[in-house]
Amino acid sequence: MSELTLERGLAALRAEVDGPVAAFFSSCVHCGICATACPFYVETGDPKYTPILKVEPLRRVWSSEFTLWGRLMSTLGLTKKVTDEMLAEWEELVYDSCSMCGRCSLVCPVGNDIQAMVRKTREGMVASGHAPEGLIAASVRAVQTGSPMGLQWKTLQVQIEHVQSSTGLEVPVDKQGVDYLAMLSSMEVINFPEYLEAITKIFHRAGVTWTLSTECFEATNAGIQIGNKDVAALLVQRIVDAAVKLGVKTVISPECGHAFTAIRWEGPNLIGKPYPFEVVHIIELLDQLRASGRLKTEGKESDRLSMHDPCNLARKSGVIDQQRNLVNLVAENFVDLKEHGKFQWCCGAGGGVSSNERADAIKMAAFKRKKAQIEEVSPERMVTMCATCRTQLEEGLEEFNMDIPVVGLTEMIADHLVEK
């Protein structure tokens, strides 16, 4: 039986080297500015969490095998090799203390996309057997059961029935020929069932034709989080198959950050071809509906609201103005965090950190950055649009005894729909 080995890890790293990687490593001047962009470093002060250091395994492979100078040096035995011991040591740096939020990629003075290189480094970590147990388990469950949390369709079915009875509206399932296929995330289904009800109401009022798919409802992608193309491609393929089978024009990514990155940006490259449909985030869709006048709201929230941008949505996918348009539609006292949009700070839970129980302590340490940001503007409630972020915000605020409820933007919009 085959197993994951160092050699397979190195091969995976080699396969990840490309022009940008070469340009990035050629350009790094070890200035350390990336550390000041990283919540894990900023809140712990431990220099081992410097982002560029996290991708050292990839750098060593590039340097010793993909540069003339490095080849000469390694012929003379003068280069540092990537070993199992090293990778074991780096596991914590690459997974526990990195949410791949991409803030470092935005501040690096020479333009290094460090986040992208962490993603690449994880390929090598997985192939060499150095991924965290929590993420391995999530990946195995996702592949075997269709959900990283082991959620079954029958559980969702119960929720669908509940939504239907409470709203009196139909939740379409496996409907051919509709415009949109809505995806969900397990965490949302379990922690924030309001979401399904909210989109059901909104789509009904806006006249959006949509459906769920019994073959694939899970939008999240454990393969992206753990950093393995094979698992990630397999999970994306399920969505593509479901969308193609139902003939939808557009797939809606739910209130989840990495799911959008997985489906919208990585998916086509994982399966090696463009999709025959479009992908939008629910927030993008809602803003489109707002702009076209199909989304009508009434009344406004009067308390002081602020917003947390999910990294994957804002910094990594350019969805920044949309959520502000929407929140201003229904709130009169909205105030942005000082650093927001593409310069927002990660909640600390993304990039698989929340699926990795071992990282609980540092996850909460990284949250302190968000906490400080929230304290600066002292809102009465926080709005966000990612189930992972929302869970982390709720847990974190509770941990620090801050009485600030967190709401999902979609539900908030649904609450203000004009009654027909």
Place this chain on the structure above:
Amino acid sequence: MSRLRGIPIQVDRHTDPVHERGNALPILHEVRHALERLIATGEGTQIDLNAIPFGPGDVDRLTAILGTGEVSATIQALGPTLIQETAIPGVWLVDYHNSEGERLAYHIEIATTPRILGAQPEDLATSIDALDARLQSGSGDQRQAS
């Protein structure tokens, strides 16, 4: 060789005051220090103008600033040495020439009297002998001297 001086070499200069003085300025400060020393201790000073990297016209500017005083003298020994007191008492220009009129050295001397001007003690030693010799040799020389 003195004909070379006839070649009209002229360099355009800026006309602002700093350029006007060129390298003359530091020398004037040196002269000032030397004067203070002369007053305080009586010690004289000689400045060799040939050792200063003057630009064209700098020396003329320097001497123009110093001006012309009451005393001028010429010593005839191995060619003429021209001595000119400047308008600053105690500051002298001592210009050594050879018998062909070419400059050997050019000093500013800060002293009550330039050293070379006074009778030299070494010569005084022979003065009486020289005078005696003339007294004995009759009236011819005396007539000349009168």
Place this chain on the structure above:
Amino acid sequence: MNDPMDFLLWTKGPAFEWAVAIFAFGLLVRVLEIFIIGRRPNFAEPRAGEWGPGLRTVLTRSIADGGTFQRAPFNVVVGWIWHIGFLIALLLFIPHLELIKSLFGFAWPGLPNPIVDLVTAVTLVALVATLVHRLTHPVKKRISTFEDFLVWGITFLVVLTGYLAYHRLINPYPLALGLHILSAEIFLILLPFTKLTHIFTAVIARWYNGASFGRRGVAS
């Protein structure tokens, strides 16, 4: 090479030729290593083109965002000071412009020497400050390698010898000038094989960064 003038002429002659040759060779290798590997095709439907955002980032990444400026003011300010100072001394000092003119056949107006001199002095102080920072700041201490100190050393040496030569603090002058030229040549030789490459590849890296974020609709 047993006297300063021989040394100076060696640095201005054979050493210069070797340094330029190694530099040209190394830099071409390095740049080709980047471009020939290239990127895989990207099938995800882009929100925007790559060229515009890429070029935008090439320019904008020179300016730190407000938050980074607050959190790393030393890095930003001192980094700027010495980079600008180095560039002014390199590109606007008249003798350097004569060198550029002799190599490329054209040059541009320079700055008066006293200004370049002042800038150079500031650059030297800033460079010393960066070394102290590297030796004391925990992050820099953790990620610094021998190469970082080597590169710092040669950069400092280039500026220092230039400063000493201009002020004629090393005698005789041919030795001072020769040392300056030699350190500049070592700088050139090291450039393609160390992080000094960023002088050229940072533009490429920034472009890739800007293009990657730009196609996802983010002005990075």
Place this chain on the structure above:
Amino acid sequence: MTQSNKTLGESLREHGISRRGFLKFCAATASMMALPPSLIPSIAAALEKARRPSVIWLSFQECTGCTESLTRSHSPTIEDLILDTISLDYHHTLQAASGDAAEAARTEAMKANHGQYLLIVDGSLPGPDSNPGYSTIAGHSNYDILMECVEGAAAVIAVGTCASFGGLPAADPNPTGAVSVMDLVKDKPVVNVSGCPPVPMVISGVLAHYLTFAQLPELDQYHRPKAFFGQSIHDRCYRRPFYDKGLFAETFDDAGARAGWCLYRLGCKGPSTYNACATMRWNSGTSWPIESGHPCLGCSEPRFWDAGGFYNPLSVPTTTSGGTLLAAGVTGAIVGGAVAALARKQVKAEEADRQPVTVDELEQKL
């Protein structure tokens, strides 16, 4: 040319020269030696007791420019005095005797003043390993003559850049294998009075110094008298303020040139050249190259003939390496291209051969 045992003081008094005349002589000597006037009394005391030395002057591969320069020294009276005071027992160009008589005079002077005489050399000479036929006198190689004369000399004064550093004859590719005096003379003090030609006052200044103090002046690392070569042209240049302000002439006829701005960009080697031109000047103190609007060629420095074009600024490399640059670039492109293509192939191969990670394999890690 018999040697006098009288001191200079005695000899001057005999000529009826007054103390004032003597002081004037001393002032001129001090000026010539680039010594401050405050030293005039000690110079006077020393000169009073100085005795005339015997001098032998050898000319090898040279152009007689140095002798021309010396005889154009602009203080003939003083020069005469000094030349009167020294005993120039042998000089090709200046002596009346020729042939065997001349050579005999030399041998006689060497014998009579063994260990005492000054040897002055102008011109470089073919080294011991070169063909001696490039330069001979009376059938003897320059090398043999030099070595023969050095043996009994008190000191050697190399006059001119050729004698000091090899000069023009040694310029690349140095066909005659020319070497300098100090390359060959290791056991006697050597004073280099470099320059092409040297400033005339500097030649006589060194002689005056030897005459005055009966010893050689303090020397720099090139064996040049510090009094004259201690500071660079640049440091003493009256145009230096323009350099410091960054005001440069860019052509020989532009406004900057007419305004007397710095000549750096026109190739002035003043910054790297050590000589006394800026203070001593030329042609009876009339002017000097930079004052007349021409950049310094650096003629008093070793290898000035090979230091690149006279009109190239100091910062310009001596070799224009367009060809090398191109060759290196092409090599870099080929090697870099090959290495990078190999790397690209490797990435493709790794990607193709990559063994997919399976759930089973992942499960093993749980």
